[in-house]
Amino acid sequence: MSSVAASSLPDSSAATKSPRPVLQLVDVRKVFDGFAAVDGISLDIEEGEFVTIVGPSGSGKTTLLRMLAGLESPSEGYITLRGELINDVPSNRRPTCLVFQSLALFPHMTVGDNIEFPLRVRKMAPEERRKRALELMAKVRLPEDYYAKNVMLCSGGEKQRVALARAFAYDPDVLFFDEPLSALDYKLKKLLEKELKDLHRESGKTFVYITHSLEEAMVMSDRIGVMRAGKVVQIGTPEEIYSTPADRFVAEFFGEVNIVPIRRAEGGWVRRDGKPVAVASGVSIDGDEANVVIRPEYMRFVTHEAGADNTLSGTIFNEYSLGSRLQYQVRSRTGRTFLVEVPRAAAWKGDGEVTIGWDAGNAIVVGG
Amino acid sequence: MADASLSAPAPKLTSGFRASLPVLFLLVAGFLAPLVTVAAYAFATPKSFDVFRSFTLQNFAAIFDPNNTVWTSFVWALALAFACVAILLVVCYPIAFGLNKVFGKWSGLVSVLFVFPLFVSENVRLYGWVLFFIKNGVLDGALKWLGFSGGPELLYTPGITLFGMVYVYLPFMLFPMTLGIAMIPRDLVDAASDLGAGRFMIWREIELPLAMPGILIGALLTFVLSAGAVAEAKILGGQSVITITQDIEVAFTYAQNWPMGSALALILVLIVSGLALTAMARLDLDKILGKR
Numbered sequence: 001m002s003s004v005a006a007s008s009l010p011d012s013s014a015a016t017k018s019p020r021p022v023l024q025l026v027d028v029r030k031v032f033d034g035f036a037a038v039d040g041i042s043l044d045i046e047e048g049e050f051v052t053i054v055g056p057s058g059s060g061k062t063t064l065l066r067m068l069a070g071l072e073s074p075s076e077g078y079i080t081l082r083g084e085l086i087n088d089v090p091s092n093r094r095p096t097c098l099v100f101q102s103l104a105l106f107p108h109m110t111v112g113d114n115i116e117f118p119l120r121v122r123k124m125a126p127e128e129r130r131k132r133a134l135e136l137m138a139k140v141r142l143p144e145d146y147y148a149k150n151v152m153l154c155s156g157g158e159k160q161r162v163a164l165a166r167a168f169a170y171d172p173d174v175l176f177f178d179e180p181l182s183a184l185d186y187k188l189k190k191l192l193e194k195e196l197k198d199l200h201r202e203s204g205k206t207f208v209y210i211t212h213s214l215e216e217a218m219v220m221s222d223r224i225g226v227m228r229a230g231k232v233v234q235i236g237t238p239e240e241i242y243s244t245p246a247d248r249f250v251a252e253f254f255g256e257v258n259i260v261p262i263r264r265a266e267g268g269w270v271r272r273d274g275k276p277v278a279v280a281s282g283v284s285i286d287g288d289e290a291n292v293v294i295r296p297e298y299m300r301f302v303t304h305e306a307g308a309d310n311t312l313s314g315t316i317f318n319e320y321s322l323g324s325r326l327q328y329q330v331r332s333r334t335g336r337t338f339l340v341e342v343p344r345a346a347a348w349k350g351d352g353e354v355t356i357g358w359d360a361g362n363a364i365v366v367g368g
Numbered sequence: 369m370a371d372a373s374l375s376a377p378a379p380k381l382t383s384g385f386r387a388s389l390p391v392l393f394l395l396v397a398g399f400l401a402p403l404v405t406v407a408a409y410a411f412a413t414p415k416s417f418d419v420f421r422s423f424t425l426q427n428f429a430a431i432f433d434p435n436n437t438v439w440t441s442f443v444w445a446l447a448l449a450f451a452c453v454a455i456l457l458v459v460c461y462p463i464a465f466g467l468n469k470v471f472g473k474w475s476g477l478v479s480v481l482f483v484f485p486l487f488v489s490e491n492v493r494l495y496g497w498v499l500f501f502i503k504n505g506v507l508d509g510a511l512k513w514l515g516f517s518g519g520p521e522l523l524y525t526p527g528i529t530l531f532g533m534v535y536v537y538l539p540f541m542l543f544p545m546t547l548g549i550a551m552i553p554r555d556l557v558d559a560a561s562d563l564g565a566g567r568f569m570i571w572r573e574i575e576l577p578l579a580m581p582g583i584l585i586g587a588l589l590t591f592v593l594s595a596g597a598v599a600e601a602k603i604l605g606g607q608s609v610i611t612i613t614q615d616i617e618v619a620f621t622y623a624q625n626w627p628m629g630s631a632l633a634l635i636l637v638l639i640v641s642g643l644a645l646t647a648m649a650r651l652d653l654d655k656i657l658g659k660r
Contacts, residue, residue, distance in 0.1 A: 069562055071561075090561070091561045092562065092563075092564045092565060092566060094562075096562075097563065098558075100555050102553070102555045104559035106560075107578075108577045108578060118563040121565050121569060166563065167563075170562075170563050170564060
């Protein structure tokens with residue numbers, strides 16, 4: 001699956017072998033007062049895919065989504081929907097629907113009227129509208145008697161479902177989600193993530209979701225794109241992104257990691273303190289500087305019985321319980337902090353002076 | 369004091385009640401007492417000052433006498449007030465909408481600028497308009513100087529009275545209306561458009577209902593003010609039509625018939641507050657704002 005399209009013109013995609021993407025972005029830029037919120041994004045989204053764009057706040061992901069929904073038009077580049085250029089097609093003429101972060105429910109309407117809004121736009125007959133609204137309410141697991149309820153009296157999770165049902169009532173080809181779950185508590189969020197995934201599968205529609213939460217992205221997505229400063233840094237399956245982050249930013253964004261900067265020396269790579277570093281064979285890095293990324297679960301305590309390819313010594317200064325696992329913070333001689341995560345059964349029994357290490361095969365080397 | 373409140377089965381003066389005493393006093397002395405006095409005067413012997421000492425329905429009998437034409441003053445006052453509100457609704461909505469488009473969240477502040485003319489006395493401003501419209505005045509004179517046959521005779525007509533009212537009460541409609549429109553969340557308009565709604569449907573289904581609190585408050589304010597307007601009809605209208613407020617003023621001054629003036633005032637208060645309360649009852653702010 002070609003993830004990041006080369007800067008090809010929209011119609012050249014017809015020649016490629018992969019199924020024609022439902023949404024295609026080519027070098028899309030959006031500039032506000034000289035600031036490029038979205039700075040050249042090319043992306044193909046396939047029919048029926050669940051794509052999540054992850055990035056910190058200010059990375060331009062909301063602007064990207066607003067352009068896709070037609071609420072902003074790109075300053076440069078092309079956006080095509082099923083091969084048709086939609087750069088300047090207004091939002092009400094696009095077969096796409098956005099679920100807002102605020103949900104944007106109409107406060108002066110009942111649950112039923114909210115869901116029926118897109119049907120009223122299409123001048124559907126009242127009885128038919130009501131039937132369709134009740135169907136959709138069942139689909140998003142809203143009780144039938146909510147039909148006449150004031151939407152502002154619904155709980156956070158219920159409002160979420162109303163917004164979803166309203167978006168489905170529009171019957172869009174592509175649904176966009178702008179962090180709709182961010183305001184909910186953890187348990188409800190987990191539940192709705194799974195329901196959303198189910199809805200995606202059942203409906204067969206294309207979902208484009210944005211969030212700053214990696215966890216959310218991992219649970220739901222077929223593919224994840226990581227955005228930073230208006231650009232897509234990496235795109236791939238959750239597994240690809242987790243195991244082979246493209247650079248240090250992606251690695252760090254995807255949770256707690258240990259980072260050891262290294263540089264090229266005669267005969268291999270060395271750490272800052274000059275010690276040689278064992279790097280898995282087959283790793284090729286351009287340039288003379290790189291970072292070794294080791295997830296805390298691959299960092300372990302080194303003893304006489306169990307050695308490691310790379311070691312460093314330090315002092316334990318914090319211990320946390322993560323439930324079934326324990327996490328230690330170790331300060332190295334050079335003052336850097338490392339995280340070691342072990343199963344509870346393997347709790348460190350010795351004193352605070354420890355040697356920790358990792359095997360070359362468990363580390364990822366990324367560019368600066 | 370503390371002991372009393374502790375031991376008494378039902379303390380009469382809770383701290384909340386005591387704290388509200390200054391406001392209560394102000395309301396009773398400044399609001400309720402004058403109203404009660406006016407109401408009492410309305411039932412006093414005509415052309416007397418026997419308030420609270422006499423009770424008669426003669427004033428009302430005189431007003432409702434078929435030969436009395438004072439009802440035309442009520443009709444003129446209410447008709448002008450309704451017309452004024454209607455015109456202000458049409459004139460102010462585009463201005464308020466434009467202010468919100470251009471100034472965004474600062475639009476409320478900008479609409480306050482429209483209040484600045486209120487710092488100049490209403491009479492002075494109205495006489496300014498007289499100079500503008502009068503024969504050989506600004507309009508007429510300028511047109512003649514340009515070689516035209518002169519301006520139309522606008523002064524001293526009911527139409528110019530209405531113009532004066534619209535001019536004077538415009539800020540009272542514009543300010544609440546601008547705030548009302550500013551309360552419409554941008555996301556809702558975007559969402560409606562995203563769901564396929566066209567401009568007119570967004571306006572009818574989203575913008576208008578959500579701006580309604582501000583619009584209704586503006587309408588109510590300007591209606592009450594213009595029903596009690598007197599200077600416009602006198603200065604610009606040249607008494608071409610007599611509004612009820614002018615009748616009341618005459619009764620209290622030249623005629624020295626306070627009971628008659630009070631009876632007219634009481635009827636006006638009943639009509640205006642009846643209309644206002646009916647409108648208020650239909651205006652459920654909480655429901656419109658979705659807080660309930």
